[in-house]
Amino acid sequence: MSEQSQDGESQAGESQDMQPKGQEQPLLSGEETDALLGAMREGEKDIPADDIDLTSPDRPIQSALPWADTKTGALCVGFRKLLYKQLNVNFTVNSIQPEATPWGQVREDLAPNSALGCTETEDGGRLWVILDPTTTRGILNRRLGLNTSETPANEGEGDPEAETDGNSESEALETRPLSQVDRGILRSAFDHWAESAGIAWCDRQGAFRAKRVFTSPDALPEIDNTKPFLSIAFDILIGEQRKGRVLLIFDAEAVVSTVPKETKEETPSNESETEKLVHRIMNAEVEISATLGQSDTSIREILALKLGDVVRLDSVPGTPIDTFVDDAPVFRGLPTVHHGNLAIECVALIERNPS
Numbered sequence: 001m002s003e004q005s006q007d008g009e010s011q012a013g014e015s016q017d018m019q020p021k022g023q024e025q026p027l028l029s030g031e032e033t034d035a036l037l038g039a040m041r042e043g044e045k046d047i048p049a050d051d052i053d054l055t056s057p058d059r060p061i062q063s064a065l066p067w068a069d070t071k072t073g074a075l076c077v078g079f080r081k082l083l084y085k086q087l088n089v090n091f092t093v094n095s096i097q098p099e100a101t102p103w104g105q106v107r108e109d110l111a112p113n114s115a116l117g118c119t120e121t122e123d124g125g126r127l128w129v130i131l132d133p134t135t136t137r138g139i140l141n142r143r144l145g146l147n148t149s150e151t152p153a154n155e156g157e158g159d160p161e162a163e164t165d166g167n168s169e170s171e172a173l174e175t176r177p178l179s180q181v182d183r184g185i186l187r188s189a190f191d192h193w194a195e196s197a198g199i200a201w202c203d204r205q206g207a208f209r210a211k212r213v214f215t216s217p218d219a220l221p222e223i224d225n226t227k228p229f230l231s232i233a234f235d236i237l238i239g240e241q242r243k244g245r246v247l248l249i250f251d252a253e254a255v256v257s258t259v260p261k262e263t264k265e266e267t268p269s270n271e272s273e274t275e276k277l278v279h280r281i282m283n284a285e286v287e288i289s290a291t292l293g294q295s296d297t298s299i300r301e302i303l304a305l306k307l308g309d310v311v312r313l314d315s316v317p318g319t320p321i322d323t324f325v326d327d328a329p330v331f332r333g334l335p336t337v338h339h340g341n342l343a344i345e346c347v348a349l350i351e352r353n354p355s
Contacts, residue, residue, distance in 0.1 A: 058228035059285065060252040061100045064259045068098035068232055074200040079234055079246060082196045086189060087142050091243065096233040099341065104225030106130075106249055110217050113137070113178055117190030119197075119208040125254030127208050128229075128247075129193045135236060135244035136178070136186070143185045178215035186213050197248060202258040230255055290323045290333065290344050320347050 072095035080093045115136040117129040131139070190210040198207030214220055229249045236244040293313025315321065320332035323344050333344035
């Protein structure tokens with residue numbers, strides 16, 4: 001038995017040695033592949049196609065960007081009215097182009113003494129309303145009856161000494177950490193922000209419900225830094241001078257819960273499981289990559305690189321670059337920027353080889 005075993009191992013080794021270099025041995029033989037395909041065909045009725053989701057986590061965010069573009073005007077009008085009620089000042093509110101932003105970037109951009117209102121949809125999706133320190137301070141000053149030099153309504157009015165005292169109180173409020181009392185005051189303000197956002201975003205007054213107010217990044221719940229959010233920033237202006245900023249951050253669940261599915265393709269209920277699976281596959285995500293250029297260099301030059309050095313590539317600015325879909329060249333395009341991200345504008349399709 002041992003001799004046969006050794007002979008078998010020897011033959012197997014010889015067959016592997018005879019394998020042409022650079023050619024990978026298939027995981028399954030032809031017979032095994034045919035058997036697997038046959039089993040799949042026989043059991044196709046048991047394929048749970050309705051439970052298969054091949055889309056990436058940020059698909060709802062990217063799909064909702066056009067919707068967000070159409071809603072920024074209504075959001076600006078609603079927030080302008082809300083600011084007038086809360087601060088008794090006529091501001092101009094301008095929106096910045098919506099974009100997909102990872103949670104880690106949101107946290108990194110938070111300024112000290114910003115206020116974050118966590119609102120939720122009925123399905124558990126979250127909309128974060130983030131007020132920068134100036135806007136937060138203005139709302140608290142107004143609620144506490146303090147004078148503020150941030151609004152033109154108070155300029156040149158009242159006793160100068162009294163105004164100075166009020167401003168010193170305002171400056172103290174700006175520098176000290178926000179307290180539990182401040183969060184209680186801001187909670188009612190966020191109720192109005194959530195209501196205004198729901199009406200402007202999806203014509204539903206109760207679409208978002210304020211749940212909790214955070215005034216410290218350390219108190220925020222644990223969220224994956226790579227999780228994508230749809231973010232819309234609003235600048236609060238008096239004349240040409242910016243006085244504050246408000247940020248809306250929608251997670252994918254909130255987007256799915258509130259954005260109408262107008263473009264969703266409905267499939268007939270009498271389709272087979274295989275046909276349903278085909279629809280799922282058509283919506284599957286693939287990886288698109290583009291190479292700006294290449295360059296040959298030596299190990300010595302690589303090791304000598306330091307901050308500020310420039311590596312010259314072989315491509316010329318303005319020349320279309322090949323763009324690949326799962327490592328297969330599909331089209332040529334020009335680098336550009338879209339919704340705050342680097343993008344490729346398709347200028348020519350690459351003909352496919354019939355073989």
